[in-house]
Amino acid sequence: MLNRTDAFSGFESRNEKRGGGKGETMTSRKYNPHEVEEKWQAVWEKRGMFRVTEDPKRPKYYLMEMFPYPSGNLHMGHVRNYSIGDVLARYRRMNGWNVLHPMGWDAFGMPAENAAIESGVHPATHTDRNIQKMIRQLKRMGFSYDWDREINTSAPEYYRWEQWLFIQMFRKGLAYRKSSEVNWCQQCQTVLANEQVEGGKCWRCAREVVPRELEQWFFRITEYAQELLEECGRMDGWPERVLTMQKNWIGRSEGGRILFPLSDREGGIEVFTTRQDTLFGATFMSLAPEHPLAMALAEGGDREREVRAFIDRIRRQDKRSRVSEDYEKEGVFTGAYCTNPVTDERIPVFVANFVVMEYGTGAVMAVPAHDQRDFEFARRYDLPVRVVVLPEGVDHLAAESLEEAFEGDGILTDSGPFSGLESAAARKKITAYLEEKGLAEATVQYRLRDWCISRQRYWGAPIPVVYCDRCGIQPVPEEDLPIRLPMDVDFQAGGSPLAAHPEFVKATCPSCQGPARRETDTMDTFVESSWYFDRYTSPHYDQGMFDPEKVDYWMPVDLYIGGIEHAVLHLLYSRFYTRVLRDMGMLKVDEPFRNLLTQGMVIKDGAKMSKSKGNVVDPDAMIRRYGADTTRLFSLFAAPPEKDLEWSEQGVEGAFRFLQRIWRWLEEWREELIDVSPYDGPVPAGEPAASLYRKVHETIYRVTRDIGERLHLNTAVSAIMELVNELYQVDRSRVREGALERSVLRMAIETVLILLSPYAPHIADELWAGLGHEKPLLEVPWPTFREEALRKDEITLVVQVNGKVRSKLQVARDLPQGEIERKALEDEKVQRFLSGKPPKKIVYVPGRLINIVA
RNA sequence: GCGAGAGUGGCGGAACCGGCAGACGCACUGGAUUUAGGAUCCAGCGGGCAACCGUGGGGGUUCGAAUCCCCCCUCUCGCACCA
Structure with missing residues (x-):
């Protein structure tokens, strides 16, 4: 196990003997991420800062990440996914949007049931335990979720409405039953989803999977094939790659x-x-x-x-x-x-x-x-x-x-x-x-076929129908919903526990009141994830799937972030479901996700992290050693969101060093700046104040554009790093003699903290508070840059001869072209390359370069 | 086979619409500080002694190409007897 003191060893001794050199004595605090992070997480929670309600006065922004299956362990893929989402959510909030940023659990599925078979723990217990553990992990990362909107798809309050919709779909012929060939594992005595068949073998017992003809429930997604396909051509907020995959899939x-x-x-x-x-x-x-x-x-x-x-x-x-x-x-x-x-x-x-x-x-x-x-x-x-x-x-x-x-x-x-x-x-x-x-x-x-949704498994939402020998297939009356999963089931017997549960199977026909047999298949877990984003808008609504007003306020999702592995299945099913709900008059949107960001995988030593390869990096270990801010920062800095990210311990160290560097800078300058208000005016006269001022505004410009428009979260960090490097160049004696006003310096460091706060919110809030501020940074408006600060009076003009850079000129920004040409031709280095010949042509790109063709 | 994306220092990656290639970080080297450094700060860091050469390779367009066009190579992902 990593030794915690390793990461801080530099500080331990440094702190003991600080204070000498510059003639000052101050007791400096070392950066202890755990202390800082836990403190601020408690503050945020107490302030209820992440709670959100509808607000007609502000533009809404609905941002969500794909919810996880509660495996009980957050992995680096989650950390990356949710860190990307959190930066964007915090950024939008600071820019005045009313941001919905929810989280929930894709809680049904085979792993919980398999755990039950192996360990005897009930899937519900197993799942709840895992959820509790993962909530702690997510909160420890400092993500800005509105936890009041948490969704658990295995809760009867949730799947009740899924069953309700199933009945509506059944009545419209969108849910129907037919005989079909499915993957059958003889060992496990159950159907397996296609994705649970690995190389023709059962993923659990490795036994050969055989095709078997069975009566199954289907959703008539083919009814929407044409519309789903056509709309692909208009979805400009989705990656081309995903749209192509969907088009091919529909075929x-x-x-x-x-x-x-x-x-x-x-x-x-x-x-x-x-x-x-x-x-x-x-x-x-x-x-x-x-x-x-x-x-x-x-x-x-x-x-x-x-x-x-x-x-x-x-x-x-x-x-x-x-x-x-x-x-x-x-x-x-x-x-x-x-x-x-x-x-x-x-x-x-x-x-x-x-x-x-x-x-x-x-x-x-x-x-x-x-x-x-x-x-x-x-x-x-x-x-x-x-x-x-x-x-x-x-x-x-x-x-x-x-x-x-x-x-x-x-x-x-x-x-x-x-x-x-x-x-x-x-x-x-x-x-x-x-x-x-x-x-x-x-x-x-x-090519698209109807969606087979029945599973002969226990841990899923029961399909709400009964079979009557006289009346045939009968949907359960709506007032009888939810059809709850019975808790007292035997997992050791093999086969479907529901089919082996006589009280569950025994039912009454709603039509003739005679004896009937209850459906024992459950729904594919992709059904739950096809509408959870609608439910987030009113998670506790009990009159229907969701509150119509709230869903109209929030939908569609403005940005959806997740892995490419769902390019077809989940995303196509959600698009289908959205249309079904629309055609029932419950939704006003055609498409659920306006923009889609597919983040790359997290890899280590060139391969996807996996237990079998032994290259898994545990987020908990990262947090223990470096804290959440460093873990977040590295996962955002090391690669742009769409690309794969190679995990590097040394890279993490670098991120940690950067945060310490900011911390230390403030330790060294706090006394100078504590009683100063930040400069808030036009470009100050005189150097080095003007340069620093310009650098600050250039940084605001770059970070704002990189996060807000380009989603280049990595280069925004680079820009902040540059500004911090600049702060380290500040000469204390120039500040003392007044050439660099303290207010400009204060403005610079405050800007660093604000721009950094979406990435590393805890340390940013700690240092921000240390400057005497009361409000957490999430409630502080994002800074704006001054145009005139980006326009430099004096520019460096590149001088090329025949397209090759030969010299550079320092010139006034508005110097006329004739003057510039004259200066360029006079340039000693240029003359050397012209060797006395007159130029054939001169190309001048204002503000950038001048190219002399000889 | 079809479709999509990518190929830039030792490494992760920058470079907006065709205009200083290599920002920022890691690794490395040197210096300062230090009893010490695997801490910190500063500096250097594509190749070459140089002229020059350099963004997978070859051609082209252009005053100028990592960026646009054509051909080829390699890798990744998706689909794949779809009739």
């Missing part, structure tokens, strides 16, 4: 559905294709092994056994390896044929391992000449290849000598009346032609 393709009638029997096979222009080249059909017709077509024929064996084999294969890159394409002929609707040819129907049931119709028209997969398949099984699209400028392609499919658009050939058309036009015409015959329709296909 819109325009195409058509085409019916291939079956030969020798009733019915047909419907395919989805984006390449209607290649229809004349479709020489066989491929079905997914899961396709209902796959087995049906083979049944009774001589290929039945072979087809069954193939389908069984493929379906047993792990889904993951089935979609891997090196998966070899194979298939089996079903013995059946269908008819190409434009050529009237009989084409064989295959079952192919690379066709997936989940996309389109689970059936693909195979065009080997123009699709690489079909091409490989055709070569392997010796199926005909027919070229029907020629690349621009090519008038013939021999199918036999083709080495790969031509997948581009081109000019149609061998396509009956459509030959000669361009691909794009042909797609439309061929679809229209078949539409008339009732064999096709133009459709849009999305």
Whole structure:
């Protein structure tokens, strides 16, 4: 363990013998972060400084960070995320905004339940204990949360409204039940979310996960696919990267559905294709092994056994390896044929391992000449290849000598009346032609699938429905909400504890009053996080999900900060939920998050911190050794927010040194400055006062812009450091003789403290109070800079010859161009590089440089 | 394969809209102070003796390019038999 005195050793001895040198004796205090931080945290709490209410007189600013799962341990990723948020929240407050900055707990989820299975501690107890621990950690970091708005998603007061909304969604058909294939762990006897399957294995017991067909609850997110996609194009406050990921995830393709009638029997096979222009080249059909017709077509024929064996084999294969890159394409002929609707040819129907049931119709028209997969398949099984699209400028392609499919658009050939058309036009015409015959329709296909929200787990919000043998699925009456999780459950039995709880399962049908069976699945935890930002606006409201007036005042969130790992799931679900609530008349906004900041990971030794790599840095240890201010400061200074941050112990030392440097400077100057008021006027006459004054205003300008506009939190720290370096250059004797007024010096150090306060609020408040101030810095207005202080009377002009810097000129800011040119040409160094030749051209950029072209 | 982002000293990173490359910090070196320093303060710190050369490599536009354009290389992330 680190020794606390290590960090302070410099002070211990220094303090003993301070006071000599400059003829003064003062008892100086050493910087003890713990003392300072705990003191100020208590003051802030006592003043209730972080509480916020609606205020029509001030502009609102809703800033939040993604809430954590209460694991019981704050990690560096949290520290970074919340430090970024806290700087911005404090900055906005000091600039006059009414800032909502809440925190809560994404409290449902598997880890608590797994802990219960292993240790016997109830998930609720486990979760509450963890929350208490993390609250202490967050408070110890000094984050400015309004704790009165704390949300715990596992509280019945919260999930009650989630159940309520579920019922509304059920009534509108937005929540529905269907059979689907899910990840099933045989060891744990439960469904696993996709993100809980690691490399095809259960993340807990490492047993192979198998697909299993189960009835599940879904939310109809696909209903909003088009709107969710379109809005991506207008969300200028989100990183392009995230929008692209969402667009890809939604995955819109325009195409058509085409019916291939079956030969020798009733019915047909419907395919989805984006390449209607290649229809004349479709020489066989491929079905997914899961396709209902796959087995049906083979049944009774001589290929039945072979087809069954193939389908069984493929379906047993792990889904993951089935979609891997090196998966070899194979298939089996079903013995059946269908008819190409434009050529009237009989084409064989295959079952192919690379066709997936989940996309389109689970059936693909195979065009080997123009699709690489079909091409490989055709070569392997010796199926005909027919070229029907020629690349621009090519008038013939021999199918036999083709080495790969031509997948581009081109000019149609061998396509009956459509030959000669361009691909794009042909797609439309061929679809229209078949539409008339009732064999096709133009459709849009999305990759996005409906959101499966049921989980066969205990620690989640119960889905509020009952099953009645007579009346079917019945939503629970609203007055019976919340459907509470029973506490007396057995976790050791395996399987879902709710299903094994007879009193929970036993229910009455709200329709016929007869006996019914309660749903024992719980909701995906992503459901809770899809609306918690609405709930923060009125967390104790008990008449509905949230108070309509308050939600209208605060929403949308002005800035949302979190990790990129939620780029699709959580952020897409929240966007969906916001629209559902809007369409129910409960919200007036379309989008929940106006601006999104995705912060980078915290890494150590080049890798993400993880227990298995043994490179975890514990925030508690950092606080113990350096304090919260240093921990915050380093995590903000070492990299810009969006980039990954390499944790460096030496870097942390540097941040700690910087804070000590400010502390020490004030120790040395306090007596000189204690009775002085800060200078508050125009640029003072005479040096060094004017220079220091300018530096102060330049710093205000830079820090304000870096935090407020550019979100470059790291460079703002650099700017403050520069100002502090400048303060260390101040010559005490010049102050004594009056060349540098004490008031200017006082203004400078006060500015340092104000600008620093969002980053290191405790030490800033301590030193601020030490200067005699009563109010904490959070209640002090942010300083403004004077324009005229940024304009220097005398500027350094760069002099280039042929684009290379050769000299510099000190000139008056408003010196006319002619004068400047004359001075530049007279310059000795310039003359050397001109070697007597007259300049061909002179480029003058006012205030910046002059370039002489020889 | 497709899409996005990135490549700058020994390291983390600055450099706004094309105008002094390397701010600030770390590491390192020297000095001061000190019984001592792994503390503090001050100074130095891309390469090269120099002319000069330097922002992944090559070309281009421009008076002038880390920044804009074209080609290539490398890395990171996302998607990926999507029909």
